[in-house]
Amino acid sequence: MTDFLRDVRPPPNPAYEVRYETGPGDQGQVDFDQFQVVFTDEPSMPRIVWLFSMVLGYSRLTWARFVVHQDLAAVLRCHVAAFEALGGAPRELLYDRMKTAVASESDDGGIVYNLALIDLARHYGFHPKACKAYRAKTKGKVERPFRYIRQDFFLARTFRNLEDLNAKLRHWLDTVANPRVHATTQRIVNEVFAEERPHLRPLPLAPFKAVLRLEWRISREGMVSVGGTLYSVPDATRRRPVEVHTLAEEIRIFKDGVLIASQPGHVSN
Numbered sequence: 127m128t129d130f131l132r133d134v135r136p137p138p139n140p141a142y143e144v145r146y147e148t149g150p151g152d153q154g155q156v157d158f159d160q161f162q163v164v165f166t167d168e169p170s171m172p173r174i175v176w177l178f179s180m181v182l183g184y185s186r187l188t189w190a191r192f193v194v195h196q197d198l199a200a201v202l203r204c205h206v207a208a209f210e211a212l213g214g215a216p217r218e219l220l221y222d223r224m225k226t227a228v229a230s231e232s233d234d235g236g237i238v239y240n241l242a243l244i245d246l247a248r249h250y251g252f253h254p255k256a257c258k259a260y261r262a263k264t265k266g267k268v269e270r271p272f273r274y275i276r277q278d279f280f281l282a283r284t285f286r287n288l289e290d291l292n293a294k295l296r297h298w299l300d301t302v303a304n305p306r307v308h309a310t311t312q313r314i315v316n317e318v319f320a321e322e323r324p325h326l327r328p329l330p331l332a333p334f335k336a337v338l339r340l341e342w343r344i345s346r347e348g349m350v351s352v353g354g355t356l357y358s359v360p361d362a363t364r365r366r367p368v369e370v371h372t373l374a375e376e377i378r379i380f381k382d383g384v385l386i387a388s389q390p391g392h393v394s395n
Contacts, residue, residue: 148183151325154216154252155181156205158196158224159272161280167287175288179205181271184310184325185318188299190269191292198242201226205246206334214326215250219362220257228256249334251327274303344368352377359387 159177178200179190189208209215221227227243237256239247247254256296279298285291304315311318349356350370359368359379368386371378379387 150184150322151214151216151327153183153218153220155183155220156227157222157272159276161192161276163280163285163291163370165285165287166299175291176200177275179271180205180208180212180219181274182319184321185322186271186315187212187304187309187319187322188275188315190295190299192270192276192288192295193287196224196226197238198226202242202246209329210251212326213323214328215252216326218253218255219247220255222257227254232294245366246334249330260363269301277342278302302334312392357387357389 133292157179159179161174161175161177162172165171168225173194175192175194176196177190177192179188181188189211191204191207193204227240228237239254239256243254275295279295279302283294285294304319306315307313308315308318344350344359348359350368351357357377369380371380377389378385
């Protein structure tokens, strides 16, 4: 019987895939990709930068920004900036199993998400969802734009520094990528986004204030390094342990529970 079924059953077609489309406001996809760049301001030093990208599943609208670090603070700040630019958040965000989103996997195969990401999701009203292991195609809407950005934008230009890189990326997204006719939907991305935007979850009235706690020590120069950026503190606290609170938009430094310094955080860091 098995031999008979093997003879009459048509062979599987690995090239055939059913595309899964989402409704307006239902899903976005998030990921990072690594780029190497030589800024003209420092031509002797190749730099590694990371591209954070959020793509809305229905309209294919892309929001993206280059950052220096692929850490949790950068992830949170990019989410906040993306939601502000989009005017809302999708109901679900799909992630690769990056460490800043997925903390671990339980013995029964369940996903344990980073607590700060859960706080962010609660604040903006979206549901985080991790891709199945080894199933990168489920995140194709965001991975294809990485190739598009690399080939159509990144490889054809030079950049003075990170700020110049992001300014040119923003201009390219606004004037080339999002106003184009999308190859899959055959519709203008911005026009479809105009339909999708009312379906996004509205932005909360209060800003996101989740805190990442770090114990750190001040240098002899009176500086604290957070994510590669130096922050100054008062002279009286030099060379003493302090507690650094990294918020989405601000760095706060405490000594013995007392706020001694605060600095604006930078999404590009």
